[in-house]
Amino acid sequence: MLYLCFLLLGLIFTPTPLKGQYQVTSSRQPVVAAQGDDVILQCLVEPPLDMVDMTVEWSRPDAKHRPKGMEYVHLYRDNREVLDMKSSSYHGRTALFAGGLRHGNMSLIITNVTTADGGTYKCFVPKLHGNTKSSIVHLIIDQNSNLKPPKTITSETRLHPDAKRQSVLNGFGSCSKSFAPLVVICILLIFNT
Template identity: 55%
Template structure:
């Protein structure tokens, strides 16, 4: 057996594959701060006088009760000028000073929903003037600006219906200041659930790697004895 064959035989392929699989697992794990803000792919249709809910969800689920949430109409009237803010939530409370007067006391967020990444907006008693595009913007989510757009169609020929309420009801927007990442489902954060899901697979792969390495080490010693 020459030195090249010896070198090849001393290279543990099972161990190399174990390392590759572990690296792939971690490369497919979402990095902290990689969020998406999801709206609606279809327009929200309502009749005048309806109460509507414009969806805005953070994925993966993340507590945004301590962040800023801005709902606006970015192209009102297709005219240049300041953005018309429909609802602004800042410093854990509604900021009515920056909102358009036509929406004050007509818009609500869902406090419990914010804790679970639900920044959806409820508009009461919609009118024809409310139709158009709405932007849900979270300027400080994960250290970056994230937003989504929802179209609201107010059709005078539509049949007036009662609002389909989400599981979480609107409550007073005066919560305590919350900034830590939490998740009310089972008391676990997104990161904790991810670790619990990945760790067993990693331990299994490492176990296989240890067995392969032990066998390779024994074979290495035998080959060295033969060469000597």
């Protein structure tokens, strides 16, 4: 019984995520941009996880034709971008945030978007330990806004990854208050044995 109490207390007060709790997330709102804009398609792992050694695949599930088999918008594998499996229309126009992978930020930057770039994008992490390994982002190219100067459009990309982690830690105290009765019971069981 004593072992069970320590196990429960350890699970409650462990700040690190348990295996299987990671998930790939993105904004549910579509990214709307004008032709010529630079866009950021948000894709994050929650809770934040170092993704530097993981494979990250960005693809177009709505693509009409793939003449060379599977082509990617952006493929990151073995700590580098893989160019030979990349769709030619995206060569030289995509990137991931340089330091973002360390904090679970796999957001894709596409420069100089065209009308052909509009559609559905899939961010996929094949070897992520979790239930949700992919997320979908929709990009809409507004053809009526050609008069605006080019700009960067984003979908709520996390610029400071530690800010969310800090808010989770700040909320930890309120979460632990709901476990106060369980802690008291465990302490009583410990002293009664």
